[in-house]
Amino acid sequence: MSRIGRLPVTVPSNVKVDIQGSMVKVQGPQGELSRQFSPSMDITVENNQILVKRPTDSPEHRALHGTTRAVINNMVTGVSTGFNIVLEIDGVGYRAELDGEKLVLYLGYSHPVVVEPPAGVKFEVDTKTRQVKISGRDKEQIGQVATNIRSYRPPEPYHGKGIKYAGEKIRRKAGKSGKAKK
Numbered sequence: 001m002s003r004i005g006r007l008p009v010t011v012p013s014n015v016k017v018d019i020q021g022s023m024v025k026v027q028g029p030q031g032e033l034s035r036q037f038s039p040s041m042d043i044t045v046e047n048n049q050i051l052v053k054r055p056t057d058s059p060e061h062r063a064l065h066g067t068t069r070a071v072i073n074n075m076v077t078g079v080s081t082g083f084n085i086v087l088e089i090d091g092v093g094y095r096a097e098l099d100g101e102k103l104v105l106y107l108g109y110s111h112p113v114v115v116e117p118p119a120g121v122k123f124e125v126d127t128k129t130r131q132v133k134i135s136g137r138d139k140e141q142i143g144q145v146a147t148n149i150r151s152y153r154p155p156e157p158y159h160g161k162g163i164k165y166a167g168e169k170i171r172r173k174a175g176k177s178g179k180a181k182k
Contacts, residue, residue, distance in 0.1 A: 028079030
């Protein structure tokens with residue numbers, strides 16, 4: 001049995017879970033999330049814990065078991081405490097600022113890059129450290145927004161300029177060594 005799939009998901013007291021067949025709705029202080037799962041997975045709530053069980057040991061059921069549990073855990077965590085990802089901007093003249101809800105990035109292009117936040121996502125900018133904090137309740141959505149922002153100027157290996165995740169190590173290259181003198 002899956003090590004992740006067999007673990008119960010603990011539901012905090014401020015979170016309400018509603019399961020109707022394979023549809024799971026979770027409500028908490030951060031908002032509401034709902035998702036349709038595979039009808040072959042058996043999802044139940046017992047003693048403030050969500051349990052996910054699979055019907056057989058077939059490869060497709062084994063693959064869905066741990067994934068279903070992990071996604072439900074992310075939903076419960078998202079509506080109770082939320083998620084955030086921090087991006088760092090490195091480079092001369094590279095910066096970010098907020099224009100209302102929109103994120104405006106100056107990344108060495110001839111024009112600024114404007115990013116509209118999707119519903120449920122919020123941007124915060126620290127201009128001193130050049131960090132952009134992306135926060136919200138849906139872990140998958142926040143990860144996708146962070147990846148899209150990073151793709152505007154990924155870090156390059158020679159000088160390390162660009163947008164990277166906080167704590168990400170950029171593998172650096174040596175660059176040109178020059179001609180040897182005779």
